[in-house]
Amino acid sequence: MERRVYMDHAATTYTKKEVLEEMLPFFTEKYGNPSSVHSFGREARKAVDLARERTAKAFNASTDEIYFTGGGSEADNWAIKGIALANRQRGNHIITTSIEHHAVLHTCQYLEKMGFEVTYLPVDQYGLVDPEDVKRAITDRTILISVMFANNEIGTIQPVKEIGRIAREHGIYFHTDAVQAVGHLPIDVKDMNIDLLSLSAHKFYGPKGVGALYIKKGVKIHPFMHGGAQERNRRAGTENLPGIVGLGKAIELAHENLEESSRKLTAMRDRLISGIMERIDSVRLNGHPVKRLPGNVNLSFEYIEGESLLLSLDMKGIAASSGSACTSGSLDPSHVLLAIGLPHEIAHGSLRLTLGDDNTDEDVDYVLEVLPEIVQRLRNMSPLFAQDKGEKHYV
Amino acid sequence: MYSEKVMDHFMNPRNVGEIENPDGVGQVGNAKCGDIMKIYLKIKDNVIVDIKFKTFGCGAAIATSSMATELVKGKTIDEALALTNKAVADALDGLPPIKMHCSVLAEEAIKAAIEDYKSKQLASSK
Numbered sequence: 225m226e227r228r229v230y231m232d233h234a235a236t237t238y239t240k241k242e243v244l245e246e247m248l249p250f251f252t253e254k255y256g257n258p259s260s261v262h263s264f265g266r267e268a269r270k271a272v273d274l275a276r277e278r279t280a281k282a283f284n285a286s287t288d289e290i291y292f293t294g295g296g297s298e299a300d301n302w303a304i305k306g307i308a309l310a311n312r313q314r315g316n317h318i319i320t321t322s323i324e325h326h327a328v329l330h331t332c333q334y335l336e337k338m339g340f341e342v343t344y345l346p347v348d349q350y351g352l353v354d355p356e357d358v359k360r361a362i363t364d365r366t367i368l369i370s371v372m373f374a375n376n377e378i379g380t381i382q383p384v385k386e387i388g389r390i391a392r393e394h395g396i397y398f399h400t401d402a403v404q405a406v407g408h409l410p411i412d413v414k415d416m417n418i419d420l421l422s423l424s425a426h427k428f429y430g431p432k433g434v435g436a437l438y439i440k441k442g443v444k445i446h447p448f449m450h451g452g453a454q455e456r457n458r459r460a461g462t463e464n465l466p467g468i469v470g471l472g473k474a475i476e477l478a479h480e481n482l483e484e485s486s487r488k489l490t491a492m493r494d495r496l497i498s499g500i501m502e503r504i505d506s507v508r509l510n511g512h513p514v515k516r517l518p519g520n521v522n523l524s525f526e527y528i529e530g531e532s533l534l535l536s537l538d539m540k541g542i543a544a545s546s547g548s549a550c551t552s553g554s555l556d557p558s559h560v561l562l563a564i565g566l567p568h569e570i571a572h573g574s575l576r577l578t579l580g581d582d583n584t585d586e587d588v589d590y591v592l593e594v595l596p597e598i599v600q601r602l603r604n605m606s607p608l609f610a611q612d613k614g615e616k617h618y619v
Numbered sequence: 620m621y622s623e624k625v626m627d628h629f630m631n632p633r634n635v636g637e638i639e640n641p642d643g644v645g646q647v648g649n650a651k652c653g654d655i656m657k658i659y660l661k662i663k664d665n666v667i668v669d670i671k672f673k674t675f676g677c678g679a680a681i682a683t684s685s686m687a688t689e690l691v692k693g694k695t696i697d698e699a700l701a702l703t704n705k706a707v708a709d710a711l712d713g714l715p716p717i718k719m720h721c722s723v724l725a726e727e728a729i730k731a732a733i734e735d736y737k738s739k740q741l742a743s744s745k
């Protein structure tokens with residue numbers, strides 16, 4: 225294999241060297257328990273405090289509003305179950321969207337079994353939620369609105385500020401799963417009226433298995449993990465010290481470089497999209513052309529199936545992902561692609577390429593060079609292509 | 620995830636294509652579930668003398684199409700009808716459990732193509 229190109233940064237990123245370097249002493253030298261009173265403990269506590277400051281600063285929160293968790297899924301679970309259980313007497317209705325990550329969707333489905341009612345809002349062809357739909361879904365029993373900041377599959381960025389304002393006007397808590405947005409998009413929880421926000425370090429060049437939940441001061445929420453007094457009695461368990469240190473460093477770096485990195489990725493993204501569209505027929509872009517994460521490319525190739533596309537790319541050293549059913553091991557293609565109205569057979573032929581800081585223009589050139597051949601080879605094998613030849617149609 | 624043999628049949632599938640004026644054609648699966656297989660047969664004296672396939676589907680679907688066509692080429696119709704999806708999977712050194720359903724299609728496509736051949740025979744002998 226001559227070349228390896230990683231274009232799956234929405235799945236996870238590598239840990240930056242500067243991040244790793246800050247983490248390492250906390251395994252071997254500064255390994256104290258942040259709850260201990262001695263100097264080892266105080267040293268560890270200081271490091272957690274610094275990480276909390278850096279995290280709060282990244283989206284204009286205060287330090288006492290940041291709670292470290294074991295990743296994005298935990299933050300989503302905590303936000304939704306914690307609000308639901310603590311506000312039961314006020315109501316049992318939750319509003320979310322049909323394109324959330326499973327960490328939100330499956331949590332909501334679980335709560336439905338426990339007697340809560342959930343509205344799953346539709347999205348338009350670009351994956352956008354209509355704030356008017358949010359407004360219309362509100363009842364006097366609604367206690368929580370949860371809408372993701374940016375979608376992990378198609379990259380669509382939601383009108384978070386407008387939805388936040390609607391939630392505030394109705395006195396309803398607003399949670400946003402910002403796992404794909406933190407470190408990539410400017411966020412201001414005050415300006416955007418966000419009450420709860422989930423993030424995960426491994427999506428912005430930090431380590432895996434550590435994240436945070438922002439909980440605005442005064443929000444009524446139950447703890448998720450019961451036990452010791454860590455995280456101000458709200459999330460028990462000895463802190464993942466190196467992980468938290470890494471998260472803090474990674475979020476600081478990401479927000480320092482946000483504009484420059486975003487400009488670079490957007491340019492690469494758009495060149496990749498237009499380059500593929502120029503070279504290959506019967507392709508459609510999934511997601512919004514501009515209200516889109518800087519590094520996200522999601523395309524559907526008619527007549528072929530996503531997993532065979534992924535395997536072929538992998539043979540050429542290119543790492544990508546797909547929303548096809550055969551990839552996920554379920555019978556249905558991605559719920560996000562179906563929600564934006566793609567027919568099943570087109571959803572099966574989807575490819576997600578997500579760019580990151582380590583990608584170069586040469587990587588883009590390489591993908592543009594090998595992808596057309598791969599698509600052609602698979603189409604030549606496809607009975608759908610044969611039947612359709614001559615009368616090519618676009619969807 | 621996949622065996623070397625699966626990857627070999629995926630990257631270098633045998634018997635891809637179409638047969639002009641085939642004696643039997645079978646298509647199974649649908650785009651909704653993600654895999655479609657189409658098999659073309661040329662049959663002489665009850666023996667499959669040529670076989671080609673076209674497949675829309677995952678790596679396992681393409682590899683099982685390729686292997687299944689290899690296994691029945693040169694065989695009699697009855698031998699081909701006895702082909703099981705397990706035999707196809709075994710010949711590929713196994714498939715991941717969640718991919719076994721993809722191998723069923725290969726077996727079904729060959730059976731459908733033979734059925735098509737038989738019904739045409741019946742029609743022309745009437």
Ligand SMILES: Cc1ncc(COP(=O)(O)O)c(C=O)c1O
Binds near residue numbers: 234294425
């Ligand atoms: C939008 C979104 N939410 C939640 C998660 C879950 O995060 P984690 O893997 O840290 O649990 C992910 C990533 O997998 C994601 O993309």
Ligand SMILES: [Zn+2]
Binds near residue numbers: 654676678680718
């Ligand atoms: Zn399959």
